[in-house]
Amino acid sequence: MTATVEQRDNESADALAVDGGIVTIRPVRPADHDKLVALYATATPDSLRMRFFGIPGSGTLAAETDRLCRPETDRHLAVVAHEGDRLVGVASCERTHEIDRRGEFAVFVSDDARGRGIGTLLLEHLAARARRRGIAELVGEVLPSNFPMLRVARDLSGHAWSRFDDGVVDVGLNTNGDEDSERAVDLRDRAAERASLAALLRPGSVAVAGAGRHAGGVGHETLMALREYGFKGSLYAVNRSGLPVEGITAYRSVADLPAPVDLLVIAVPADQVAGVLADGATVGVRAAVVLSAGFGEDGPDGRRRQHELVRFAREHGIRLVGPNCLGVLNTDSHVRLNAGFAPAAPPAGGLAVAAQSGAVGIALLENAASSGHGVSTFVSLGNKADVSGNDLIAYWYDDPATDAVALYLESFGNPRKFARTVRALARRKPVLALKSGRTSAGRRAGASHTAAAAAPAATVDALFAQAGVIRPEGLGELMDAARMLTGQPLPTGHRLAIVGNAGGLNVLAADAAEADGVTVAPLEPANPLDLGAGATPEKFAAAAAAVADSGEADMLLLVVIGTRTNSSAAILRALSPVVDAHPALAVAAVVIAADRPARLGARQVPVYDLPERAVRALAHAAGYARWRRQPLGHRPVLRDIDMERARAAVDRALAEGHGWQSFARTEEILGAYGISLVPTLTATSAIVAVAAANRLGYPVVLKSADPALVHKTDRGGVRLGLTGPHEVREAFAAVTAAGQPGTGVLVQRQMTEPVELVAGIAHDPQFGSVVLLGLGGVHTDLLGDRALRLVPLTDLDAGRMWRELRAAPLLTGYRGAKPVNTDALEDLALRLGQLAEDLPEVAELDLNPVLAGPDGVVAVDAKLRLAPIGAEPDPTLRRLNTEPPS
Secondary structure, eight states, rough: EEEOBOOOOOOOOOOEETEEEEEEEEEEEEEHHHHHHHHTTTTTTHHHHHHSSHHHHHHHHHOOOHHSSHHHHHHHHHHEEEEEEEEEEEEEESSSSSOOOOEEEEEEGGGGTTTTSSSHHHHHHHHHHHHTTTTTTTEEEEETTTTTHHHHHHHHHHTOOEEEEEEEEEEEEEEEEEEEHHHHHHHHHHHHHHTTTTTHHSSEEEEEOOOOTTSSSSHHHHHHHHHTTTOSSSSOOOOOOSOOOOTTTTTTTTGGGGGGGGGEEEEHHHHHHHHHHHHHHHTTTEEEEOOOOOOOOOOOHHHHHHHHOOOOOOOOOOOEOOOOOOEEEEOOTOOOOOEEOOOOOOOEEEEEESSSSSSHHHEEEEEHHHHHHHEEEEEEEETTTSHHHHHHHHHTTOOOOOOOOOOOOOOOHHHHHHHHHHHHHHHHOOEEESSTTOOOOOTTTOOOHHHHHHHHHHHHHHHHHHHHHHHOSSSHHHHHHHHHHHSSSOOOSEEEEEEOOHHHHHHHHHHHHHHHHBOOOOOOOSSSSSOOOOOOTTHHHHHHHHHHSSOSEEEEEEEEEOOOTSSSHHHHHHHHHHHHHHSSEEEEEEEEETOSSSSETTTEEEEEEEHHHHHHHHHHHHHHHHHHHHHOOOOOOOSSOOOOHHHHHHHHHHHHHEEEEEEHHHHHHHHHHTBBBBEEEESSSSSHHHHHEEESSSEEEEOOOTTTTTTTTGGGGGEEEEEEEEHHHHHHHHHHHHHOTOOOOOEEEEOOEEEEEEEEEEEEETTEEEEEEEEEEEOOOOOOOEEEEESSSHHHHHHHHHTTTTTTHSSOOOOOOOHHHHHHHHHHHHHHHHHHOOOTTEEEEEEEEEEETTTTEEEEEEEEEEOTTTTTTOOOOOEEEEEOOO
C-alpha cells in the first residue's frame, strides 16, 4: 500500500492517498471517543502490552481515551489516522510544564494496519505539531521487544537516541528534522506519489460524466478528445439518456459502469458533482478530474462544496484534480491520455507542465504545438483542492519521460515543502516557473527594514534562486527556455560564440548576451563572426565547425538570414551535420526566413525567430547549469548557542504580551545565539545618561529606548557624535521626545568600521523565516542592495549572500582598504538562520547598522518583534511509501 499526505492551505486534516483508500491524519476530536475505544478493544493482548507495559484494565483504557480527547494545547497534542470511518492509529505528546522543551510521546497502531508506515507518519506529524508548540524533543519509553517502534523512531530522525535503563529503552528524537531525515522523508514521498497518481496519469480506464451526445459541451468535447488522441484503455460515457456518444458505450449513471474505473472525468453542474463522485466510489474510482466550476472560486457556498468534495474523496481513496480545471494530458504512446477540453494537443516530448490557470495552460499547449515542442504530461490544477504542484514535483522526479518541468503558479499551498521538493528536483531536471502577482509587493508602514525588504515577491525570488528554479519574465520566455533545456546539453560555462551571415543581427545578439550576463569571449578570427550574406553553405558549415572544435566556447549561436540570393534551407542542411557532430555543445539557432524550421539537425537544436530570444534562452540554460554545478553545502553545527535560554526569554516575553521588545530582552535573546551587540546602557534621566556616557567613554550616541519606535533616525530618535556631558544633557530631551514617555534612551560609545551593513529576520506565515543581509545605514532603503535566503541556511548560502551584493567589493578590500572579516559575516548569517529556525516566534529582527571590519562584525542597533505562531499553516506535509513488507 502507498500512502501520501499533504496539508491543503489551512485545513486541519492531512490526507494520505492510498491504494484502495485514503488515510487521513488530523488532530483528535471529542467525537473520536467511541472510535478510540474500538481501536483499543480490537487490539491483541500483546499489542496492548507493548503500549501500556502490561494488560490494561478497563479503567486505564477509559482514562487513556479521555486523555487523548482533550483539546489541543501547548502541553497536550494528539493526532489520529483513519481510513474511511475507522481509526487505525493514534499518537500523542504530553509536556509536564509549559517551559519544558521536552514532551513524552506515545504511538499506537491497530494490528491490521501495522507494517505500512502509519506509525512513522503519525510520529512525523506529531513531531511537526510539537515543534510549532515549542517542543524541541520527543521522549518515550519502549519495551526492548517492541522492535517496530524502535525502528520508527530511528528512521524518523538521524539524531534519535536510545538507552537501556531498568528494563525499558528510553528513546528521544529532535523535532527539528535534520538533513538525513528530511532526505528519507522525501524519498518516501516520491515513491508514494508515483503510486498515488498512477490512476490519474496512467489510467487503464476512463469514464466521462456529463458527456452529452451534442457537440460543443465540455463533457462531449472531452470524450471526443480522449478518443481522437487514441486513449489506449477502456473509455465510457455517462449521460442522462444512457445512449452511445459517437459510438462510445454510455451509461445513465456512474454507478452502472463496469468496475473498476481508474479515472473519472466530471463535467456536470457543480451541485451534481458530489453525487457523481459518490457513485464513482462504488465502482472503485481512484482518481477524478473535476472540470466543473462553481467551487472554491465561487464564494462561501462554493468553498463549502469544495471542502465536502475533498473530504469525501479522501475518505474513499480518490485523488482529485481541480475543480474548475482544464484537464490532464499524458503523451506516452502506451497511454495517449487527453482528458480535457484544450484545443491543441502537442507532440510527445520531455517537458512536463502544471498550470493553475486554464487560460495559461491553453497558451502553453498552443505554443508547444505550434513550435513542435514536445510535452510529456500536462495537468491543469484549477483550484488545487487536492493534487497540487508539490504532488506533481514529487511524481516527475522519477518520471523517465520528463526531462524538464514548467510551472505556472498563482499560490503556494505549502511553500516550505515546495522549496525543499523543488530544490531536489532541480538538482536533476530543470524547473521553470512563472509566479503571478510579481509586482504586487508593498511595504508595510512601521515595519522594520528587514520585513519591508522580505515582501512576498522578494521572498518568492529568494525561494526560486535558492532552489535553482528558473524564473522567466513571461510565457514566451518560459517556452523559449524550455526548448533550450529539454533534450539539449547544459552549457559548461558562460562563453558564447556567435557565427552568422547577418552582421546587424550578430551585433544585437552580442548586445543581448552582455545584458543577460553571458560572455562573448574574443575568438579567432572574430566573435561575433560575420560571414556575410553571400556566404556559401559550405563556408558557413566550416566556420561553425571550427568554432565548435576550438574548445573556446561553451555555447554556440548560429544566425542565418535568408535572401533572394541565398538558400537558408541549404545553409541549414549544411549546418545539421555540424551540430550533430558536437552533441555536448549547447547550440541554438536564429533563422530569419519564410521556411524557418522549429528544429535543426537530428539532435533537434531549437530554432528561434529573434536573436534576443535565443540568447535569453541560452542565458537561462547557462545560469541553471552554473547553479547545478555548485555544491548545496550543509547546515553547520554552531557553537556557543543556548537555545534553552533564548526560548525561556521568548516564552516570558509572549506571556507578557507580544510585540516589539525592549533592548535588554533583545540583547538577551541575541546573546544566547552568540550575536554581538555594541555595549549599551539604558538611562531614564539626563543625569543617568551622562553617567553612562562617562562610563563608556566619548564620543557617544543616544538613541530612543522606545521598542515601538522602528525607524528612529526619521523621528529624531538618534543623536550622534556627542563628545561631552553638556551635549549628552542637551540631546537627552530631544531623543526621549521621539519615543513614548518614560522609555528613556540607550547610550552607546560611537564606533566606526569600513562598511555598514544591515542583517535581520522576517517570519512569513506561509514561507517561514527569511534571513536578510545587505548594505546598511541610511543606504538600506535608498539603494536596496540586499540578499534574502529562506531557512534553513547552509554554509554556502551564507557565503553567497554577501558575494551577490553589489557592494561586495567593499567587503574584499576596495581601492586598497583592508578587507572585512567575511568569515565573521557568514557566521552572523548562519546564527541568524539558526535563531529563525529555532524561534519562529521572531516575527521581525532588524540589525542596522552592522559594522563590519577586519576584526569582525558587531551590531550597533537591534529591533525585535515577537508574535505567537499558533495560527500559521502546519508545515508537516510528508509523503511516504507504506507498502507492506513482502
